[in-house]
Amino acid sequence: MLPLFIKFNVFNLLFLQILIAISGNYGIFNLNSMVISLIFLDDSIFPSTISSVINYIITNNDQTIGGIMYEATFASIALGIVAITLILSFIPLTQLTRGMVGFSNKLVVPYMYVSKFGLLNYYGLFASMTTSRKEILFQGSTDGQEWHQYEFNWKPGDLDVQPRFIIGHLPRLEWRLWFCQFESFGTTGAWFDSFCDKLLRNEPSVVGMLRKNPFAQGTRPKYLRCLIASYKFSEKNPYRAVLRPREYSKKETQELCQQVDAQGQATIPSDKKYEEGKWWRKGKSFLYYPILSLKDGELVYRVQRLE
Known part of the structure; x- marks a missing residue:
């Protein structure tokens, strides 16, 4: 038995x-x-x-x-x-x-x-599952005015690119960047600065891991900035029809209606603050890290506004 x-x-x-x-x-x-x-x-x-x-x-x-x-x-x-x-x-x-x-x-x-072989570690599953997804976006510029975004193979970025399916392999770079949404400047570790340094140098071994390098023609970026923005599936994605749209409960509706504008009319949060694409919906972007550049071959933080 x-x-x-x-x-x-x-x-x-x-x-x-x-x-x-x-x-x-x-x-x-x-x-x-x-x-x-x-x-x-x-x-x-x-x-x-x-x-x-x-x-x-x-x-x-x-x-x-x-x-x-x-x-x-x-x-x-x-x-x-x-x-x-x-x-x-x-x-x-x-x-x-x-x-x-x-x-x-x-x-x-x-x-x-x-x-060094990573054979012995303490291991534990997540105590709770996250209900939102925030992505770190890397953008380079030659003049500090016009910014061009780097695109990764296994993480959201371009709003019109379909998410890829993967099994049996754990992309190390994208996996570590996912955890960065829970960290802030000074707590990401030396590897994050090293990665940014290689992007500014247009290091082939590093940019070769990316799906799109906006500076692939040989011109190196002078500045690099890291943004953070929330990502959700777009209302326009082809699979949206099979998903049940969220319905607010009576209690949630009452809580939302507690915010009243000057004219006494209820104000309910709108999705218009999002940038909509074919597959992804991106919220407002915020600066995640100080703007970076190279000075005398060393990585420096630029806290002042770029001219």
Whole structure:
């Protein structure tokens, strides 16, 4: 009864992950969940497995001794991996305690050796899902007056470009830029300044990761600015017909109507503040970062108004 219950749950989880993967872009998370769930299935359901090959090599026609060796070998390997993982994972796990739990200095050297591979990290899902999406927009200029926008492969920008579907890969640059909406100047980290520096230099290895480089002809931008704006799906997108438009409840309507203008008429927020495209609707843009430029080969912030 228990094996049947396990199979039922595993296949349900696989089915759920497939549905989630179809409905949205979650990079490698769905694949990770599917691979982990497969370890609960018995090897007998597969026509040919690695374990059967190893079992044949180890047994060497002696089922009794070979079976013991087989079990002992896999048990030792498994226990060794678990022990090493638990020991080296202790350092990143202590970050969750905010300094209340310390760790031995003897663990630092081996941890620093393996940490560069990104194999051992504390991991946690989002406590809550965001209900809005704000994008960081990068624009370059040669005179400080006319600005041209860089376009990315895996994040919104151009309002008329259809969002792309991706699975099995997590675009590192776009992924990190998504988190920038929760940060501000001085908290984004050195990588953000480095990225801006490379854009100002028109570095081929960096601009090559973008879908559109407005300075691809060789002229480098003199100034770079970073804006932040909210993005939503446009009312004009082809799939809008299958989506149910939002209906305000009576309570929400009353709250909206509490704002009264000078003539005593109710003022309800309008979407006219948005810039509408074929696929995206963009809200008002705000300066996210000081305007950047290069001076004597170094990245500098320009807080004054450009002339």
